[in-house]
Amino acid sequence: MRNIKLIIQYDGTNYHGWQIQSRCVTAQGEVLKAVRKMVGDNSLKLVGASRTDSGVHAIGQVGNFQIPETNTIDCLAFHHGLNSLTPDDIVISAVQEVSPEFHARFDARGKTYCYQLYNAENLSIYHRRFSWHIRRRLDLNAMRQASTHLRGCHDFTSFQAASCGAETSIRTVFALHIQEREPLVRIFIRANAYLYRMVRNIVGTLVDVGFGKREPDDVRRILEGKNRTLAGMTAPAHGLFLLKVHY
Amino acid sequence: MRNIKLIIQYDGTNYHGWQIQSRCVTAQGEVLKAVRKMVGDNSLKLVGASRTDSGVHAIGQVGNFQIPETNTIDCLAFHHGLNSLTPDDIVISAVQEVSPEFHARFDARGKTYCYQLYNAENLSIYHRRFSWHIRRRLDLNAMRQASTHLRGCHDFTSFQAASCGAETSIRTVFALHIQEREPLVRIFIRANAYLYRMVRNIVGTLVDVGFGKREPDDVRRILEGKNRTLAGMTAPAHGLFLLKVHY
Numbered sequence: 001m002r003n004i005k006l007i008i009q010y011d012g013t014n015y016h017g018w019q020i021q022s023r024c025v026t027a028q029g030e031v032l033k034a035v036r037k038m039v040g041d042n043s044l045k046l047v048g049a050s051r052t053d054s055g056v057h058a059i060g061q062v063g064n065f066q067i068p069e070t071n072t073i074d075c076l077a078f079h080h081g082l083n084s085l086t087p088d089d090i091v092i093s094a095v096q097e098v099s100p101e102f103h104a105r106f107d108a109r110g111k112t113y114c115y116q117l118y119n120a121e122n123l124s125i126y127h128r129r130f131s132w133h134i135r136r137r138l139d140l141n142a143m144r145q146a147s148t149h150l151r152g153c154h155d156f157t158s159f160q161a162a163s164c165g166a167e168t169s170i171r172t173v174f175a176l177h178i179q180e181r182e183p184l185v186r187i188f189i190r191a192n193a194y195l196y197r198m199v200r201n202i203v204g205t206l207v208d209v210g211f212g213k214r215e216p217d218d219v220r221r222i223l224e225g226k227n228r229t230l231a232g233m234t235a236p237a238h239g240l241f242l243l244k245v246h247y
Numbered sequence: 248m249r250n251i252k253l254i255i256q257y258d259g260t261n262y263h264g265w266q267i268q269s270r271c272v273t274a275q276g277e278v279l280k281a282v283r284k285m286v287g288d289n290s291l292k293l294v295g296a297s298r299t300d301s302g303v304h305a306i307g308q309v310g311n312f313q314i315p316e317t318n319t320i321d322c323l324a325f326h327h328g329l330n331s332l333t334p335d336d337i338v339i340s341a342v343q344e345v346s347p348e349f350h351a352r353f354d355a356r357g358k359t360y361c362y363q364l365y366n367a368e369n370l371s372i373y374h375r376r377f378s379w380h381i382r383r384r385l386d387l388n389a390m391r392q393a394s395t396h397l398r399g400c401h402d403f404t405s406f407q408a409a410s411c412g413a414e415t416s417i418r419t420v421f422a423l424h425i426q427e428r429e430p431l432v433r434i435f436i437r438a439n440a441y442l443y444r445m446v447r448n449i450v451g452t453l454v455d456v457g458f459g460k461r462e463p464d465d466v467r468r469i470l471e472g473k474n475r476t477l478a479g480m481t482a483p484a485h486g487l488f489l490l491k492v493h494y
Contacts, residue, residue, distance in 0.1 A: 011372040057372065083369075093369040122330075122340040125258040125304065130373060 001066040003102055004078060006031070007094040008061040013129050013238065014089060017054045018061065027052075027090060031063060034085035038078065039067055049104040049245040050111055053197070055237030057130060059114075060244040064104045110174060110246040112190040115203045116239045120183035131184065132203075132239035138185060138210030140178055145216035146209040147176045147187075149223060150202060157226040159202050160195035161234070169195060169226075178206075188243070197234055205232035248313040251325060252345045253278070255308040258336040260376050260485065264301045265308065274299075274337060278310060281332035285325065286314055296351040296492040297358060300444070302484030304377060306361075307491040311351045357421065357493040359437040362450045363486045367430035378431065379450075379486035385432060385457030387425055392463035393456040394423045394434075396470060397449060404473040406449050407442035408481070416442060416473075425453075435490070444481055452479035 008031060016024035020032065032046040049062040067073075073081075075095040082092045118124060118131035119138050150173055157169040175190040187203055205222065208214045214232070222230045255278060263271035267279065279293045296309040314320075320328075322342040329339045365371060365378035366385050397420055404416040422437040434450055452469065455461045461479070469477045 009369075009372045011375075059372075088375060089372060091370050091372055091375075122256075123338050125256045125306075125336060125338055126377060128258075128335060128338075 001100055002069055002071065003064055003066050003098050003100050004075070005094075005096045005098045005102060005104065006063040006065075006078075006082070006092055007096075008058060008063055009091040009093055010058050010061065011089040011129065012052065012055050012057040015054065017056065018048050018050065018052045018058070027058070027061070028063075030086055030090055031082070031092075034082045035065055037085055038073060038081050039065075039071065041067070047104045049108050050242050052242050053237055053240075056240045056242065057238075058242040060112075061242055062104045062108070062245040064098065064102055066100070104245070107247050108245050110190055110192045111194065111242065112175075112188060112244040112246070113194075113199045114241045114243045115187040115189070115199060115235060116241070117185040117187070117203075117207070118183055119185050124183075127184065129238060130241070132236050134207065134210075136211055138207065139212060140180055140185065140210065142212070142216050143187075143206045143210045144178050146206055146214075146219040147178065149217070149220040151176050154223050155226055156195055156198055156223070158222045158228055158231045159198050159205070160228060161197035161201070162228055166195055171195065171198070176202075190246075199240060200235040200237070201228075201231055203235035203239070207235065208232040248347055249316055249318065250311055250313050250345050250347045250349055251322070252341075252343045252349060252351065253310040253312075253325075253329070253339055254341040254343075255305060255310055256338040256340055257305050257308065258376065259299065259302050259304040261336060262301065264303065265295055265297065265299045265305070274305070274308070275310075277333055277337055278329070278339075281329045282312055284332055285320060285328050286312075286318065288314070294351045296355050297489050299489050300484055300487075303487045303489065304485075305489040307359075308489055309351045309355075309492045311345065311349055313347070351492070354494050355492050357437055357439045358441065358489065359422075359435060359491040359493070360441075360446045361488045361490045362434040362436075362446060362482060363488070364432040364434070364450075364454070365430055366432050371430075374431065376485060377488070379483050381454065381457075383458060385454065386459060387427055387432065387457065389459070389463050390434075390453045390457045391425050393453055393461075393466040394425065396464070396467040398423050401470050402473055403442050403445055403470070405469045405475055405478045406445045406452070407475060408444035408448070409475055413442055418442065418445070423449075437493075446487060447482040447484070448475075448478050450482035450486070454482065455479040 010027045020029045046065045079095040116131040118133045123133040153172040173191045179186045257274045267276045293312045326342040363378040365380045370380040400419040419439045426433045
């Protein structure tokens, strides 16, 4: 079998997340429909690296699908064809032929997310779909200090949504940094894996620190407490981007 | 009478332009509805500086309206109130009390527009609503050379839409420059006034030059020819922004 890898961007505003669900419009559903149409096989499966939530965006979602050796559609044809078949808010940014063993989800060694805040009195019409508007001036130094406690290997129970069914709550955050491009503030986080809503719960807590409602050292105590009620609110979905899947 | 000036941003994607029309959703219509609701006067008029076309965006549209001296709503209350009453894709970014003589349209001495191109193989989901996607690599030096012919006072007949009913086609372009922020290319143009679709016709012609389909000096000949059929295509509306109105 041939194995085709896709890099997929989507504006998550109008999607019920990545993963296919009956009666809901999802990014995976739209890409799958386009692939099946090109390949002419209605039982074809599309693997995705990350099940992004409803409203979350992707710059670097990764997918793969298998087709018979007899299929001669090349990568360039898939690239152009899929972009013409998917809606405008989904963009296939790369198509690559990979080894038959490659699996977009199981082979992922980590993922980078970016959460974008728009820190100004007035929201911008340009960024509103892609950022959480925060009027009050954030103390980025305090947020940066708080984020040092989150780097490394920890039990992230306090940052996991109640509905999370993961076997273990231990995750490794390889990198967490905050970039300022006034009035945009971007929180980049790279971890081996994530608990349900972990990034958005971390961001909500860091924003509390930025407001001065919590001290940077509180974040250490929140981690140690292993209790979701200790951490801050869940940041809204529309500020979050799946930036890159690492293999 | 009190005279209130508004600076208005809007994402033009879902609007039939600025100006009120029956049976069409327009930016002016939405702002007017909000102002009338706050003021409690259904005959109130809202002046706008520029009648942007369907699909065109604004960062710095200017409006003004008059209310009786007895009305005590202050600017801050208008600012917050109007933002809560208008849809999310319209943002009031400033409210200011101005002299009774100020008129948003008649007092404008010029306007700056920005046209944004996204020059890359793949469109970006972030910028797609706000830029014209151009795959082929543009020759910006040639475009810059071409734009020198457009600066200054000229008869812009060749760049005016056929349906334009302006009395004279002579306009003064004070500034026209091209900025590169890869993969974004921004064309800034500041003029005393504009003919119908003038910016979009100029951009379409400059893009032809960027493709090498026309020489930079052709632009001088197009101007001199005073004939719309000589210039290039009309660039699509969604790359255009009304940036600033000058008083």
